[in-house]
C-alpha cells in the first residue's frame with residue numbers, strides 16, 4: 294500500500310433501542326471502500342458512549358444511524374455532549390428513516406448531512422468528502 | 432487551532448479534569464499515528480516534563496494476539512473490567528489494531544464494539560488503529576499511543592494485534608507479556624503453535640471454555656508446551672553447559688534476550704464471554720509481572736523496552752528450561 298496522507302477518521306454509531314445494524318454497517322463499508330478509517334461501535338449505544346468513544350478515537354466526524362424515531366432528541370444530545378467535551382468541531386451526520394419535515398430542524402441543530410434510505414454510495418462519499426475536505430491533517 | 436506536540440503533552444498533564452486530559456491525549460495519538468517519524472519529538476517532550484510526580488509510562492504492557500474470532504477483544508473487555516474492579520483508582524489503556532484494506536487504505540475498526548461498556552468510564556481509554564499497510568500485526572502508531580497512554584497515567588495498557596496469523600511476532604518486541612488467545616473451532620490451533628506462535632506466547636489463553644471442545648484444545652496446548660520444553664531441553668549440548676541438564680545455558684540465553692526468561696508459559700482456560708476464569712487469568716498475569724519487574728524496571732524491565740520501540744528480537748526459543756504450568760480456570 295502506497296504511503297499517503299490518511300483520510301480523517303469517522304466513527305459510526307447507532308443510538309437508540311432497535312437492533313437493526315444494516316444501515317450502519319452499510320455506511321461503514323461504503324466509507325471504508327472510499328479510503329476512510331471507520332471506527333464501528335455497534336448497536337444500542339447511548340449518546341454518552343458514542344461521544345466519549347469519539348473523543349478517545351479523535352475522529353473528525355460521527356455518523357449516526359437512526360431508525361427509532363427519536364432522532365431529534367438523540368442528535369441534539371450528541372451535539373450538546375460534543376460541545377461539553379470541547380469537541381464541538383466534530384462533524385455530525387446521520388442516516389435512516391428521517392421524515393423530510395424534520396430536516397430543516399436538524400440542519401439548524403448543526404447536523405451536517407442526512408442520508409435517507411436509498412441514498413447512493415456515490416452520493417454518501419461525495420458528501421462526506423466535501424464536508425471533510427480541508428480537515429485532512431497536516 | 433492545532434496545538435504542537437509539546438503543548439499537547441503539557442495539556443495532558445495540566446488538564447483540569449479527565450475529559451480535557453483524554454481529549455489532548457487523543458489528539459496527541461493522532462499526531463504520532465499520522466506522522467510516526469515525530470515519535471522522538473513526543474518522547475522528548477514527555478521527558479522534558481518537570482520532575483514527574485507519577486510515572487510517565489505504563490507499569491505493564493500486555494499484548495493480546497491470536498486468530499481473528501478467537502475472542503481477543505472480548506477478552507480484553509473482560510480483563511479491563513477485572514483491572515478496574517481490582518484497582519479502582521488506576522487507569523487502563525487499550526490499543527486495538529485492525530487491518531487496513533490493501534486496495535483502498537480504508538478500514539473498519541471493530542474491536543471497540545466489544546468494549547463499549549467502558550466507553551464512559553473516564554479511567555478507561557480505548558484507541559482503535561488501522562494497520563496502514565504495516566505487516567507484523569501492529570502499526571507504526573502503536574508506539575506513540577503507548578507513550579501517550581503512559582503519559583495519561585495508564586497503569587496497564589492492552590495491545591490487541593490484527594490477528595492474521597503466523598507473522599505476528601512483532602507484539603513480542605513491544606509487550607512485556609503476550610497472551611496468545613486460542614479457541615475451539617479456529618482451525619487447528621496446535622498447527623498455529625507449531626508455526627511459530629509458540630515462542631511469542633507467555634500465557635496461552637484457551638478461550639470459549641463454555642464450548643465443550645475447549646477442554647480438548649486446552650489439553651492440546653498443554654501437550655504442545657510440554658513438547659516444546661522437551662525439544663528445547665534437548666537442543667542444549669550437555670557438554671557445553673556447566674550442569675548436565677543444560678538449564679543454566681538456557682538461563683543465560685534467555686537472559687540475553689532480555690525478556691521473560693524467567694517466565695514459565697502457562698495455559699489458561701477461560702470464557703471471556705461468560706467472564707469465567709478471567710480473575711484467575713489476571714492473577715496469573717500479575718504474578719508473572721511481579722516476577723519480571725525488578726529494580727531495573729526503568730531501563731530494561733517492564734515497559735522500558737517500549738520506549739525503544741520494536742527493536743527487540745522476537746521469540747524466546749532458548750528457554751528450554753521452562754516448565755509448563757496449567758492454571759486452574761473455569762471448565763465448561
Ligand SMILES: Nc1nc2c(ncn2[C@@H]2O[C@H](COP(=O)(O)OP(=O)(O)O)[C@@H](O)[C@H]2O)c(=O)[nH]1
Nearest residue numbers: 498499500501502503504505639702703704705
Ligand atoms: N462462546 C463464546 N464465544 C465467545 C467468547 N469470547 C468471544 N466470543 C465470541 O467470538 C466472536 C469473536 O470475538 P472477538 O472478541 O471479536 O474476537 P477477536 O476477533 O479475536 O477480537 C464474537 O462473536 C464473540 O462474541 C467465549 O468465551 N465464548
Ligand SMILES: [Mg+2]
Nearest residue numbers: 503504541542
Ligand atoms: Mg478484535
